[in-house]
Amino acid sequence: MRFIIRRLLQSLIVVFGVSIIAFGMLFMTGDPTEILLGNGADHMTVAQIQDFRVKMGFDRPWYVQYASFVGKAVQGDFGYSFVRHEPAYEVIMDKMPATIQLASVAFVLSLLVSIPLGVLSAMRPHKPIDRIATVLALIGQSIPSFWLGILLILLFGVQLKWLPISGSGSWQHIIMPAITLAAFPIARNMRLTRSSMLDFMQRDFVRTARAKGISETRVVYAHVLRNSLLPLVTSIGLEAGFLLGGSVITETIFGWPGVGREIVSAIGSKDFNVVQAGVIMLALIFAGVNLIIDLAYSWIDPRIRYDT
Amino acid sequence: MGRKSVIQANSPSNADTGKGQVSDTPSLDRGQIRPEPALAQKLLEVRDLKTKFYTVDGVVNALNGISYSVDKGECLAIVGESGSGKTVGVLSILRLIQSPPGRIVGGSIFFKGIDLLTLDDRALREIRGGAIAVIFQDPMTSLNPVMRISAQITENIMAHERLTHVQARAKAVDLLAMVGIPTPAKRLNDYPHQFSGGMRQRVMIAMALSCSPQLIIADEPTTALDVTVQAQIVELVKKLQAELGTAVIWISHDLGVVARLADRVAVMYAGHIVETAPVDELYARPAHPYTIGLLNSLPRLDARTKTKLQAIGGLPPNLLGDLRGCPFAPRCRFATNRCREENPTLAEVAPGHAVACWHDELTRAQA
Numbered sequence: 001m002r003f004i005i006r007r008l009l010q011s012l013i014v015v016f017g018v019s020i021i022a023f024g025m026l027f028m029t030g031d032p033t034e035i036l037l038g039n040g041a042d043h044m045t046v047a048q049i050q051d052f053r054v055k056m057g058f059d060r061p062w063y064v065q066y067a068s069f070v071g072k073a074v075q076g077d078f079g080y081s082f083v084r085h086e087p088a089y090e091v092i093m094d095k096m097p098a099t100i101q102l103a104s105v106a107f108v109l110s111l112l113v114s115i116p117l118g119v120l121s122a123m124r125p126h127k128p129i130d131r132i133a134t135v136l137a138l139i140g141q142s143i144p145s146f147w148l149g150i151l152l153i154l155l156f157g158v159q160l161k162w163l164p165i166s167g168s169g170s171w172q173h174i175i176m177p178a179i180t181l182a183a184f185p186i187a188r189n190m191r192l193t194r195s196s197m198l199d200f201m202q203r204d205f206v207r208t209a210r211a212k213g214i215s216e217t218r219v220v221y222a223h224v225l226r227n228s229l230l231p232l233v234t235s236i237g238l239e240a241g242f243l244l245g246g247s248v249i250t251e252t253i254f255g256w257p258g259v260g261r262e263i264v265s266a267i268g269s270k271d272f273n274v275v276q277a278g279v280i281m282l283a284l285i286f287a288g289v290n291l292i293i294d295l296a297y298s299w300i301d302p303r304i305r306y307d308t
Numbered sequence: 309m310g311r312k313s314v315i316q317a318n319s320p321s322n323a324d325t326g327k328g329q330v331s332d333t334p335s336l337d338r339g340q341i342r343p344e345p346a347l348a349q350k351l352l353e354v355r356d357l358k359t360k361f362y363t364v365d366g367v368v369n370a371l372n373g374i375s376y377s378v379d380k381g382e383c384l385a386i387v388g389e390s391g392s393g394k395t396v397g398v399l400s401i402l403r404l405i406q407s408p409p410g411r412i413v414g415g416s417i418f419f420k421g422i423d424l425l426t427l428d429d430r431a432l433r434e435i436r437g438g439a440i441a442v443i444f445q446d447p448m449t450s451l452n453p454v455m456r457i458s459a460q461i462t463e464n465i466m467a468h469e470r471l472t473h474v475q476a477r478a479k480a481v482d483l484l485a486m487v488g489i490p491t492p493a494k495r496l497n498d499y500p501h502q503f504s505g506g507m508r509q510r511v512m513i514a515m516a517l518s519c520s521p522q523l524i525i526a527d528e529p530t531t532a533l534d535v536t537v538q539a540q541i542v543e544l545v546k547k548l549q550a551e552l553g554t555a556v557i558w559i560s561h562d563l564g565v566v567a568r569l570a571d572r573v574a575v576m577y578a579g580h581i582v583e584t585a586p587v588d589e590l591y592a593r594p595a596h597p598y599t600i601g602l603l604n605s606l607p608r609l610d611a612r613t614k615t616k617l618q619a620i621g622g623l624p625p626n627l628l629g630d631l632r633g634c635p636f637a638p639r640c641r642f643a644t645n646r647c648r649e650e651n652p653t654l655a656e657v658a659p660g661h662a663v664a665c666w667h668d669e670l671t672r673a674q675a
Contacts, residue, residue: 204449207404211444212464212515213437216429222463223452230454301454302499 003304007294011287018283022276023069033058035270036082069276078277083266088273091266092259092281098168099258100285102251103243105174106181110239114186115232118193119225125198133190140187149180149253166255177254181247185239192235196228203227230301237293241286350418351555352378352401352523357415359393359400362408366628370396372579373415375654378523383549383556385566385587387602388576391624394559395445397576398525402436419523438468441516445528447508451500457484458496461515468519483514487544506537513544523555530565542569563606567591572660575599578625578635581654585661595663597640634666642667 026032033053034041041049053059057068072078078088121130156176157165163172200206201224209223210216248260255261259278266274298304359371371393378384386394399405400412401424417424424435444450452460461483462476471479477496484492487510500508509529516524526545530538542565549556560566566573567587574584575596583596594600601620622639625631634640637647646666654662 202406204444204446205452207406208442208444208450208512208515209452209463211402211404211436211442212467213433213435214463214467215433218463222455222459226454227452303453303501 003298004295007291011291014287014290015280015283019070019073019280020066022279022283023066025275025279026272027062031058032056032272036272038270073276073280078280079273081266081271081274083269083271083274088271088277089281091274092262092277095257095259095262096281098256099244099247099251099260102174102177102181102247102256102258103240105178106185106243106247107240109178110182110185110189111236113182114189115193117186118190119197119220121190121194122197122201123220130194133194137187137191140183141191143183145180145183146249146253148183149176149250152176152180153253168256173254173256177247177250177256180253181243181250185242189232189235189239192232193228196231197224200224200227226300230297233293233297233300237290240289240293244285244289245282350377351380351382351420352557353418354397354401355416355418357397357400357417358413359396359405359410360413361410368627369630370410370579370627371400372631374576374579374581375415376574376581376584378555378557380522381549381553381555383558383569383571385558385560385570385573386576387560387563387566387573389561389624391627392576393579394561394576395527396579398527398557398559399442401525402440402442403432404436404442434468437464437521438519439521440523440525441519441521443509443512443516443524443526443529446532447505447512447529448532450512451508453500455499456496457498457500457503457511460500461496461511461518464515465518479518480514483518484511486517486548487511487514488540489514505533506540509533509537509541510544513541513548517548517552517554520552521554523557526556526558528559528561530560530562538565545569563602575602578631579627580635580651580664582636582665583661583663584654585658585663589658589661593658593661595657595661595668596636596665597642597667598636601639634664642670 026035033049033056036056037044037049037052044052050059057065060068076089078092080086081088081091084091117133121133124130153165153176156163163176164170165176167173197220206219206223209219214222245260247256247258248264250256251258251261252264259282263275263278266272266278354377355375356373357371357375358369358373361368361370374393374397376384376386386397388394396405396410401417401419403412403424405412412425415425419435419440424432427435451457458477458480461480462473465471465476465479466473469476480496481492484495489495489507489510495503500511503511512529524545529545530541533541545556545558546569548554556569558566558569570587572584573587573590574581575590575598576582577598583590583594583599585593585595590599591603594603598620601618604618605620607617620639625635625638631651633648634643634651637643640647644667650666652664652666654664656662657668
């Protein structure tokens, strides 16, 4: 229980840090008043501009502004989108289900492919299946996702016409973006599983297990694999963040209506409230997922559970 | 392989599933289980066992044809320094040698008349953890860190006996009580890291005893433990052996432990057994210069103060490649040209006492 509370506090610190960065973004790009007014400032008097500054609260010291920003943000109030004229929070949360859906499918896909492939490779090192898997992993890790996405669209969308090339709505729509997004994690986790398995195969307790006369299958799954998952879980935790936040490119290629794409277009139109809302909501989810991963870690490795 | 990793450190491949650890030596009769009537009284009979490690640096001759036997209920101690082949010798019995690089290239291992080297994987698994159990050297690393003790013991039981999970757990509690673990029913749900080193070794012993083995192989089970805990473990094994009538092969480089525990001793050097004798005979009348050196290098309580501890000069030979002559010759003060040319075989010098030395009478007279 103490472990959970400690991890929870650590997550809060992460979110706090992100909130400072998100808040600071507005100031790092210059005087927020000028940015927001843009060309409109040319037709305004100095007094009008000053009025606007006071109205927006930009004349107050930065820490007062930050406090007010946080105070509103915890209530889900990130201000209005200047472009859409609706609350920034709602703009983001409208897109959140699509992002989570894509990330989840890619996440599950990556685990379902990478772990069995890694186990197979480790069971037959330097044999054909291992070599093929290694080459695939190399390709998966080195192909940029925008290029893989375009290739998939060309093959399955344009040539074969099996899958829709853009948008969302049916289960067919999610296949190509999910594969594009999962390619890198599949490759990395497969290699990690393989090397971790090979490492643990050499351990003394595996020899003990063999000396008991249990089947080789049980040796591999009950003894080697469970221990091999430990280093993998760390990687999976980072991957959750990568899938949520790093899906910007994939969402753009496939016209997937998610948060990443929304943030990119908000940056383009200097719609800072939406950017702030998006960054902070993604950070919250990222921190939440990492908390779950940490708890999973302690479930897999009893030493962590009891030592803390 | 714990402390024995010296031999295998040059493994060309760290990738091994541990399957098929026996070579395809054509001289061995495969697929047949034939009892050997002449050997019926011996529990275990190892004949001319040869194990090699095929490393990137070349072939390491870890076992160069060792032969020994163990009777029912007997405790045989195998002593020798690190790298002499003690562990490889006993792990070869259950084909637990990491393979590759290790390979058993010759010899036979008869257990109750059945050659273990001819068994298929399934038949071998029935013996492993069943009739022959192993206690490993380092209890800190020999238990699975993420599995409860209960699961680690019951999986051994259920691999060999038709018991339900509940029955197997009940048996595990009894076993833990037998090896002296307090509140066994409670400790059963603990993980290895919640036990001290001595307690973990007790768990290992409980695991080894779980299917009433006829032979226990104990590979330096006390080396990683404190001296006081060592004594407890030795007493425990002695007591259990007397109660259960189990035969034990006890590997050690600690001659003090061996004196307390063993019925018979085999001394190994560079992959050979150089001397074997009943324990009292060996300590009273050692015949091989190496054995004499080992016994002389023990610190003695009755020695005069300020006497220097004696050591055997030189280093054990490199087992890479073929050796000519007696492996101990370079370090032996009795060595002659014959020793450097021809390797002596074990020859009996007294009932039950055999030694592999050309000059054992000379060495004994001088010792």
